[in-house]
Every structure is written in C-alpha cells, then in structure tokens.
Amino acid sequence: MKREEKAKKILKILNELFPKPEIPLTHRDPYTFLIAVILSQQCTDARVNQITPLLFEKAKTPKEMVKLGEKKIEDLIRPVGLAKTKARNIYELSKILVSSYDSEVPKSFDELLALPGVGRKTASVLVSQAFGEDAFAVDTHIHRLAKRWGLTRGKNREETENDLKAAFPKKTWSQVHLQMIYFGRSYCPARNHNPADCPICSWAMEK
DNA sequence: AACTCGGGGCA
C-alpha cells in the first residue's frame, strides 16, 4: 500500500475513534500544563493526576511556586518519583519564568528547551498542545505506533518525526499526535499487544 | 551519538 493511502486510512480510523480529542483541563493554562508534563516524565498519568490538584491548590503560578519553595514542592510531588530532581527543576524553572519571562511560559521550542527539566519531548508537547504549533512530540509510544504501522523505519526520534510529518498533512499534526497517544493506550500497548486485535496494526503492519 | 542517572514496572 502506498504511504499516502495508508496515512489517509489511518487518519480516518483515528478520527472515528477519537473525534476532536479533548485537551485535558490542566492543559489550558500553559504554566500548570508545563508543570504537569514535567511531573509526567517517567511516570504514569494516574499518579500525576492524583497529586496535581494538591500541588496547584498550593501554587498555580510561578510566583506562588517560588514562594512555596523547593522542599515543600518535593514533599507534595513525592508519589511521582524523581521527586528531588523534579522539585529542583520546577523551583528553578519558576524562578527563571519570574525573572526573565514576566511569569509567562515562553512559546518557542528553543526557549522552552533551555529551561531546567525541559528536554525535547516536553518542549514539543508544550508547543504542539499548549501553543497550537504544528508539531509531533515523538516519545516511545508515538515511535512504537509509527514503527508498527510501517510509517517509519527510523531508529531515532528525529527520523520518526520527519516521517510522520511527511505522512500527515501539517494542520493535523498536533491532533494526530494526541490521537496516537490515546490510540496507543487503548488499542496498541507496548506489552501484550496482539496485532490482530488492533484496528490499525491488523492491516497496516508489515510482514 | 553515546553514555549516565534515579527510579518505576514487571518477571
């Protein structure tokens, strides 16, 4: 099957299964979204969702976070793992936002990348999901699906990102990114995956 | 590009 044809069929299935994917509440405010994404690093959503209400009740702006202090942050986020590192990053990052960005979250990939605790993945998620830029944030989940669907032969993230961008129309990138994450959770998990039961792998998977 | 790091999940 030709790539455009395959991508079209995949788009159709994703749109049927996840029409207009809902952006979770925390995503609407860039600062709390950024913090939630950092907390999600190497951690399940369930754990993050359990602690964000408590954290944001205490501090939901950079200024309040700085005031709360590193130690208190660490105590509040303990269940997400890597609490010490994440608390330090969140604290330092919040100080930088206050001092250099007028307490706003910067909107460019490069500025985000320069913040402590923000790497390629977190910066990509921010620009695509909070700031509406057309982007893919390739993490292992996205990578896994792209490989299984034969959309990339890539071994690294960069290559996968380029292949996905080539496969789908630009204005769909951010939405497809979200849909792929939801699809991966429900139909195409990392483990215990049976291609025959997956609405896309069942026909798209190569050999 | 390859390695390190701290910690979660799972056998």
Added chain:
DNA sequence: TGCCCAGAGTT
C-alpha cells in the same frame, strides 16, 4: 532481585 525502560543532561 535483577532487567529493562523513559527522558533529561552531559560529553
């Protein structure tokens, strides 16, 4: 208990 893995940071 040990192996694997995600994602940031470092070299």
